[in-house]
Amino acid sequence: MASARGGGVRPAVGVDRGIDHGPPAALEPLHAALRAAGQRTEYWSAADVADRWPGLRVDTAALHHPDAGRLHADGAVAALQSAAARRGATLHFRTPVRRLLVRTDGRVSLETDDSAYVVDQVVVAPGAWAIGQLLDGLVQLPRLRVTQEQPVHFAATDPLAWPSFIHHGGAGLPAGGGTYGVGSVDGVKVGFHAVGREVDFPGDRDRSIDGVAVQQVKAYARQWIPGVDADRASAQTCLYTLTPDHDFIADRRGPVAVMAGFSGHGFKFGSVLGSLAVDLIEGRPALPAFSLSRTSLLATKGSR
Numbered sequence: 691m692a693s694a695r696g697g698g699v700r701p702a703v704g705v706d707r708g709i710d711h712g713p714p715a716a717l718e719p720l721h722a723a724l725r726a727a728g729q730r731t732e733y734w735s736a737a738d739v740a741d742r743w744p745g746l747r748v749d750t751a752a753l754h755h756p757d758a759g760r761l762h763a764d765g766a767v768a769a770l771q772s773a774a775a776r777r778g779a780t781l782h783f784r785t786p787v788r789r790l791l792v793r794t795d796g797r798v799s800l801e802t803d804d805s806a807y808v809v810d811q812v813v814v815a816p817g818a819w820a821i822g823q824l825l826d827g828l829v830q831l832p833r834l835r836v837t838q839e840q841p842v843h844f845a846a847t848d849p850l851a852w853p854s855f856i857h858h859g860g861a862g863l864p865a866g867g868g869t870y871g872v873g874s875v876d877g878v879k880v881g882f883h884a885v886g887r888e889v890d891f892p893g894d895r896d897r898s899i900d901g902v903a904v905q906q907v908k909a910y911a912r913q914w915i916p917g918v919d920a921d922r923a924s925a926q927t928c929l930y931t932l933t934p935d936h937d938f939i940a941d942r943r944g945p946v947a948v949m950a951g952f953s954g955h956g957f958k959f960g961s962v963l964g965s966l967a968v969d970l971i972e973g974r975p976a977l978p979a980f981s982l983s984r985t986s987l988l989a990t991k992g993s994r
Contacts (some may be wrong), residue, residue, distance in 0.1 A: 708758030709739060711748035712858030712868075721753055730756050745846065745917010749857060760854055760872055761958060770960070790814070790824050790946070798945050811971045815949035818931040819891060829943045832987040834951050835932045838889050840903035841881030842925045844911055844918035849873035857914065869910060878918050880907055884930055884954060899925045930954040935986035940966045941976040948982070 789801040818834040852873030933951035947970040
């Protein structure tokens with residue numbers, strides 16, 4: 691596809707931006723959806739990308755998002771907690787909910803280790819291991835698969851000047867997966883999407899580094915990200931909670947709203963998911979794409 695940059699116009703240095711690259715069939719629906727939402731997007735050639743970011747090599751076609759951004763996770767969580775407290779929320783930490791019960795009057799009983807509450811409605815968003823226990827007998831869920839993934843941070847000169855990038859199903863990628871990357875104060879973070887080993891219970895997550903997976907990410911970096919030092923890398927583990935179709939669950943059954951199955955990409959949609967939760971507790975229907983009744987989930991019912 692031809693470049694749409696026109697006249698070599700470049701985004702200002704230091705402005706967040708994003709690149710999706712890979713087969714045109716993967717990029718065209720994304721391009722159409724972003725345009726329909728009023729977002730700026732443009733196709734760049736591999737030469738355009740190499741000219742702007744010499745450390746990043748792209749595959750087949752590239753879709754540039756000049757208005758893309760990134761979040762600092764710890765800072766975002768702290769800001770959201772402060773905003774909630776200013777608006778009257780009471781925050782309880784290290785206070786797991788042990789039991790939920792819908793009463794005959796339609797309200798919900800909620801029990802922690804040291805307290806009990808009766809509320810009109812509840813939003814349940816505790817992650818895959820707890821959600822099956824809390825909603826047992828209340829809401830029928832699809833099978834939520836939890837995997838331990840292996841992202842890697844690579845040393846790079848000025849990693850914050852990098853774009854966020856996603857490599858869709860191109861050469862050199864694990865079957866069925868993709869690769870993502872983002873610059874941060876910790877270096878350029880790179881990971882494969884949804885290829886980690888499945889873990890069954892919280893105690894089964896040992897947080898041990900998968901040396902084979904790290905070497906695979908390093909090999910990817912050598913081929914596609916020449917601007918990082920593949921030999922200077924630090925690895926961590928993270929969890930994915932996967933629905934069968936990798937789309938979210940944001941739905942309601944009676945007084946219980948369920949937010950689950952964020953499939954590795956829920957955090958950046960946190961503010962939107964909060965708005966969806968408000969819609970649910972105010973009685974508006976779930977979006978079809980996130981409904982518990984959607985066709986892609988019906989054949990896989992049964993929580994962990």
